[in-house]
Amino acid sequence: METNKLSYKPTLKTHIMETNVGFKTGMRITEAMKRKSELKRTGHIFWNDPGHAWLEVDRSDLKLLGIDKQISGYSYQDNNTGKVYLEEDQDAGIYLNAIFPDALNNAEFQQFRGKYINDQYRENDIFVRRLRHYNK
Numbered sequence: 001m002e003t004n005k006l007s008y009k010p011t012l013k014t015h016i017m018e019t020n021v022g023f024k025t026g027m028r029i030t031e032a033m034k035r036k037s038e039l040k041r042t043g044h045i046f047w048n049d050p051g052h053a054w055l056e057v058d059r060s061d062l063k064l065l066g067i068d069k070q071i072s073g074y075s076y077q078d079n080n081t082g083k084v085y086l087e088e089d090q091d092a093g094i095y096l097n098a099i100f101p102d103a104l105n106n107a108e109f110q111q112f113r114g115k116y117i118n119d120q121y122r123e124n125d126i127f128v129r130r131l132r133h134y135n136k
Contacts, residue, residue, distance in 0.1 A: 035064055039099050040112060046092075046119045047085060049126040054085035055092040065098040069136050076131040085128045 045056040054075065059082045062068040071094065074087040086092040100109035
């Protein structure tokens with residue numbers, strides 16, 4: 001005997017919202033928007049050395065935001081922790097723009113930058129450079 005299973009059937013409105021927000025995981029839009037809102041109030045570490053910098057993020061958030069395939073091989077990943085270190089020139093911007101559209105002109109982003117980004121500078125031998133390059 002077959003039982004009816006409840007399933008999520010997106011309406012045109014939720015499909016448009018999911019497409020506009022950039023979430024590709026099949027998660028209900030309210031759950032995805034809730035996580036995006038949480039990311040706006042979550043501390044992030046920006047690891048720096050004399051030559052470069054990387055923004056530390058969770059790999060699962062890249063997938064949730066629908067940008068995991070856009071990240072370049074110039075970023076690094078730690079498979080043990082699930083962390084990804086987004087290089088500063090392009091990949092960190094992709095992530096931040098997914099959370100704060102038009103980030104550079106976004107007042108909410110400017111507040112986030114001052115309050116939730118923790119810069120960590122290392123003069124020599126930063127651990128990020130010893131990790132594996134990001135792969136999709």
